[in-house]
Amino acid sequence: MHLDQSEQTALIELVRQAAKAEIMPRFRHLEGGDIRQKSGPDDVVTDADVGAEAVITAGVQSIFSDPIVVGEEAAALNPDIISNIASAEWAVIIDPVDGTWNFANGLATFGVILAVTYKGETCFGLLYDPVLDDWIVANKGEGAFFGRPGAAPRRLPMAQKKPLSEMHAILPGSLFRKPFGPRLAELSARLGRFGNYRCACHEYRLTAQGRNDVSLTVSMNPWDHAAGVLVVEELGGAALMLDGRKYSPSENKGPFIVSAHADSMPELQDTFGWLAEHLY
Incomplete structure (x- = not known):
């Protein structure tokens, strides 16, 4: 429909x-x-x-x-x-x-x-x-x-796949204050760049325009993500919960990963999947 x-x-x-x-x-x-x-x-x-x-x-x-x-x-x-x-x-x-x-x-x-x-x-x-x-x-x-x-x-053009070392990422700053922050910071150093804009609308727009490659999200509010996930999926991306389930606007427990290119998702789950045991 x-x-x-x-x-x-x-x-x-x-x-x-x-x-x-x-x-x-x-x-x-x-x-x-x-x-x-x-x-x-x-x-x-x-x-x-x-x-x-x-x-x-x-x-x-x-x-x-x-x-x-x-x-x-x-x-x-x-x-x-x-x-x-x-x-x-x-x-x-x-x-x-x-x-x-x-x-x-x-x-x-x-x-x-x-x-x-x-x-x-x-x-x-x-x-x-x-x-x-x-x-x-x-x-x-x-x-x-x-x-x-x-x-x-x-x-808008379909997303281009990149190696992890060249990916731009959006990561929630709150995670770096958790006990596992040092491990996350170490993993983040393997990325090309990371940041946070405090605005899901512009974060998804950046991804749609090829200027961001991965977003890690802990908040599941549907008003923040339902539209943006559809945009990313229409451009060849994917959104999965860290436990492997597909994102749904009716889902209310996180976290989840949004990847600009669907083929990058297995590597991203391997990189950040360990957070699932801490955040669910």
């Missing part, structure tokens, strides 16, 4: 409108009361998150017939809605401001992520950059494309 062109266009335009109305006017204009903590000082929500999610949630109701909507901020209030993804005929998963910490601190590395699932399987993914008003989009079975206003969509 995939979306027709009119549905894809409607979702892209909805996200663009939400960003223009609710996100960009607040960027670098937030005051103290506009930023609130959720689980801790690094996990925050702003009025932009809440406003954009409300606009997108209302908009998708006119695009789909009776969809389940799973937004990050709604799930913060009612985590049980995440379990609806697996059983819903249509579900729309929204991260209204991905990279909220960056956004709240005036860094332009943030985005909007939207995924559509059909009977638990992701069929559409959108990675939108509100700052530059461009996007990467994937419709299952049709490849992935870069889009911007006034230009024809540009098909």
Whole structure:
């Protein structure tokens, strides 16, 4: 199952409108009361998150017939809605401001992520950059494309396989503070380069554009990953749990690896698979 062109266009335009109305006017204009903590000082929500999610949630109701909507901020209030993804005929998963910490601190590395699932399987993914008003989009079975206003969509090329020593990687900084941090740091030295952007939207965009090769993730929030994993898979990549199971947007326990090239996955599992016994 995939979306027709009119549905894809409607979702892209909805996200663009939400960003223009609710996100960009607040960027670098937030005051103290506009930023609130959720689980801790690094996990925050702003009025932009809440406003954009409300606009997108209302908009998708006119695009789909009776969809389940799973937004990050709604799930913060009612985590049980995440379990609806697996059983819903249509579900729309929204991260209204991905990279909220960056956004709240005036860094332009943030985005909007939207995924559509059909009977638990992701069929559409959108990675939108509100700052530059461009996007990467994937419709299952049709490849992935870069889009911007006034230009024809540009098909993104399939990923190229690289040796481990040349791979660029995205690794969560929190892992280096764990007792096994030294071993992870030693393994990371075998990579070409590694870093972290605190924004899944732009991390997946980097991978889709051939500028990142592997991501190790410990957080399984579907709004962070469902769209990006589909984009990577459409470009020849793969996403697997460290215990070998295939990634699913209804999965809620990590960690997992995203590889830009599917053939690199066995080597990456050999390299990082030992973390599974510590993190599951």
